[in-house]
Amino acid sequence: MLEKINHSSGLFSLALVAFALAMPLVMGSTATAGVVLVFAIAAAACNLLLGYAGLLSFAQGSFFGVGSYAVGMVLKAAPGAGLAALLVCVAAGMIVALAIGMLSIRQRGIYFVMITLAMAQLAYFAALSFPQLTGGENGLLDIPRPITGLEGIMGEGTVQYALIAVVFVLAIAFLRLVVRSPFGRALDAVRENEVRAQTAGYDVQKLKLLAFCLSGGITALAGALYALQLRSAPLSNIDLMTSETILIMAILGGRRSLLGAAFGALAMTLMAEQLSHLWPRWQMIVGFVLIAVVLFAPNGLGGAWAHWRARRSVRAGDHA
């Protein structure tokens, strides 16, 4: 079933739409359903780096936060900008990703990881140090929502959710196109064996940098949608915890599965919703889950399921 969905673009889009339609029922409100879809976009963009380009980036929260701030600044300055504000956010995210990527991608392995973390911290302290732009500790408050033209037909919460859902379907479908394009195949080659890809004539640095920028732009888009959902851009959107949350969602869902990212975001949001009521120290459980997934199910929930299915069908074949 999973393979079928992965192979057919029609089924894949259908699955995305079904996920977006089912979320309000699963979560009980369009507001929390919107949060799931927003983080699904961010986690899928993280997967582009983690699962396809082979880059573990701790800067995803910076892109997310930059998107939040950008949409806030644009819409507060020009409330009539409408959905064009989202395009500004994508551009802002790509520019920040270009800057961070240019410093970090020159180095490999752990140095790359450490530099993305340090640069993410730079972005955080920059947001904190310039309160006239970002609102400092309070964040940007009272961000107006853009006018979409659907206001008369549906309630405000529904319009907001519809906007998030449409962007969700488009963004993940776009990421699927990217990973299946020749560019995506080249990323596969880089991840599997960087030296070989280089010898084959690929400009490895440029490929990685492009993937980094695409991921940054889409993550910023998710951040912008989140700010519209909250009507504010809190400082916490750009902090290290946001990077870690996005990474954990991507890992939970499976680093090579874009649809899995949506389920990773769902699992994490459900945990945050349910466990935080029961136990204030619920993040300890997240720690245990993360360790267990990396140790025992490195391909995430989707991967574990596919693995179990494959083993079962092999066993069934033996008996026949």
Next chain:
Amino acid sequence: MNIYLFQALNGLGVGMVYFLLSVGLSIIFGLLGFVNFAHGALFLIGAYTAMFVTAQTGSFLLGLAASFAVVAVIGVVAERWLLRRTYRMPHESQILITVGLTFILTEGVVMIFGPEAQQVPMPDILAGVLMLGAYPVPIYRVFIFAVCAVVGLGLWFLFERTLFGARVRAGNESSEMLNLLGIKVSRVYALTFALGTGLAGLAGGLAAPLRGADPSMGAEAIVIAFVVVVLGGIGSFSGPLVGGLIIGVTQSMMSAIWPEGARLAIFIVMAGILLVMPKGLFGRA
């Protein structure tokens, strides 16, 4: 004396704490090729241990000793039960697993000590100031500098002049060969892990009276340690020392020039150095 020069001298104390923190990370990576993201959480535990033991016994020195010992024990337990399984995994998996460990350790500390920031009093004998010309130098900074210098020299001696150090360096080159020579590699690993993590604990204990103890200091520490290591290189002694001092002095000087941006400045310095020297200060393959 110039105020900036004075601030720079002041920053040497903090810089030495950063050195202690990062050299632990560096030692573990050097021998085991293992990236310990939980190093910051261990720094945090060190700070709380020093606070707790000092409050219970009334002896700050005992608190410092406990911060090293307790964290070293936690490090060894984690190595035996969890981290040893990950040595053959890619660095990315090691980082993610130790991120998970960071969550567990940090939440554990909050569970025991609560989420509020707490003051850690320094012993009276270290609380005063020395007058250096017209400028007061806190005795505690001098104390930190001295402790870290002694520990640093001790580490240098341990790794360059003793049999244990020779084994660690040999394991660095080829752990298989070390094994074939009849040396229990897993014991060398465990001891190195204890030492490296213990240093993070000691750094936390030393830093506690300077900045108090609060649950966010672990995340702060791991980022600082990474910055130091990115600048100075990993697996050596001089790298963390130079990197740590640069960061400490920058932070201290900037807090006189632009207090709001002092923490921003260390990352800008790092980005600037990386822009000019993509491989860090000492270059590496």
